[in-house]
Amino acid sequence: AQKVTQAQTEISVVEKEDVTLDCVYETRDTTYYLFWYKQPPSGELVFLIRRNSFDEQNEISGRYSWNFQKSTSSFNFTITASQVVDSAVYFCALRERIQGAQKLVFGQGTRLTINP
Amino acid sequence: GAVVSQHPSRVICKSGTSVKIECRSLDFQATTMFWYRQFPKQSLMLMATSNEGSKATYEQGVEKDKFLINHASLTLSTLTVTSAHPEDSSFYICSGSENYGYTFGSGTRLTVV
Numbered sequence: 001a002q003k004v005t006q007a008q009t010e011i012s013v014v015e016k017e018d019v020t021l022d023c024v025y026e027t028r029d030t031t032y033y034l035f036w037y038k039q040p041p042s043g044e045l046v047f048l049i050r051r052n053s054f055d056e057q058n059e060i061s062g063r064y065s066w067n068f069q070k071s072t073s074s075f076n077f078t079i080t081a082s083q084v085v086d087s088a089v090y091f092c093a094l095r096e097r098i099q100g101a102q103k104l105v106f107g108q109g110t111r112l113t114i115n116p
Numbered sequence: 117g118a119v120v121s122q123h124p125s126r127v128i129c130k131s132g133t134s135v136k137i138e139c140r141s142l143d144f145q146a147t148t149m150f151w152y153r154q155f156p157k158q159s160l161m162l163m164a165t166s167n168e169g170s171k172a173t174y175e176q177g178v179e180k181d182k183f184l185i186n187h188a189s190l191t192l193s194t195l196t197v198t199s200a201h202p203e204d205s206s207f208y209i210c211s212g213s214e215n216y217g218y219t220f221g222s223g224t225r226l227t228v229v
Contacts, residue, residue, distance in 0.1 A: 035218075043207060045160075045220040091159065095218075101173065104150065104211070104218055106160045 004094045004107035012113040013082055021077045021110045023092030029053075033095040034075045035104070036066065040088045048090075051075065082114045118144045120212045122221025129200055129228055137195045137224045139210035144219070146212030149193035151185060154207040154223075166193055200228040 003026040013019050025034065036048040049059060051068055059066045063080045079086055092107040119142040129135050139149060147168050152160040164180075166172040166187035174180045182204075184196040193212075197204055209223040 037220075042222075043209075043225070044222040045209065045211075047217070047219075050217055101165055102148075102213070103162060103165070105162070108159045111157075 004092055004105055006090075006092055006107035006110050008110045009108070010111045010113070012115060014115050015084055016081050018078060018080050019082050019112065019114075021079075021090050021092075021112065023075045023077065023107060025073050025075065025092070025094045027073075027094060027096050029096045031096075034068070035093040035095065036075075036077050037091045037093065037106075038088045039091060039109070045091070048077075079112075084114050084116055087112060087114045118142075118212070118214050118217075118219040120146070120210060120219045120221040122210055122224060124224055125222060126225045127227070129226070131201055131228055132199055134196055134198045135200055135226060137197075137208055137210070137226075139193050139195075139212070139221045141191045141212045141214075141219070144212065144214050145190035146193070146214065146219075147190060148213040149187055150211040150213065150218070151183075151193075151195050152209045152211065154209065156207075160209065163195075197226065200226070202228045204228050 005024045032053045034051045038046040056068050065078045067076045089109045089111045091109045093104050095104045121140045123138050149166045151163045153163050154160045162175050163178045164172045164174045166185045168187050168190050172185035187193040205228045207225050210221040211218045
């Protein structure tokens with residue numbers, strides 16, 4: 001069985017603050033992929049990052065950064081100098097083989113509100 | 117990049133009628149298409165996985181006779197909600213699998229009245 005836990009249901013910060021969204025996963029596979037998606041109010045899912053289980057290097061993309069720690073099964077996402085446009089629901093997801101099929105399973109999501 | 121076009125974006129239908137949702141992969145061949153359902157303020161729940169030319173595999177608790185999935189070509193998958201009822205009102209979103217990534221459609225908001 002596998003599971004993705006995003007313990008923070010909602011986060012609200014003031015613009016320009018840094019904010020970290022937590023993601024903890026469980027899997028028995030040695031090879032797996034982790035993802036982060038952004039879902040703005042319009043509903044579409046915006047791909048942010050994909051990371052495979054063999055690549056533990058942290059990644060930075062502009063104001064976004066990700067910290068992958070296999071030892072703690074975490075894949076946290078940090079937004080630096082947050083902006084109002086960052087307000088959305090963010091999902092962490094895990095791709096692994098379940099009963100012979102590759103499936104993408106989502107965490108519950110974190111609703112991030114950036115206040116001006 | 118890869119694009120999945122999903123239509124319609126919104127649909128309102130009367131209880132008892134059927135609704136078809138289409139997903140087309142525009143610049144890649146989606147051998148596998150995933151269908152998700154999302155209730156308000158909840159996560160995406162996988163409903164079924166469809167592979168081109170074969171029957172869809174449904175997740176536990178999803179009625180295959182109610183949610184008909186057809187994946188007749190490498191670029192088109194459809195989800196038909198048959199005899200829709202108000203409890204079927206939800207946000208439905210498809211995803212095409214390409215290499216190790218996923219491309220999502222823009223979603224369909226279904227309201228059954």
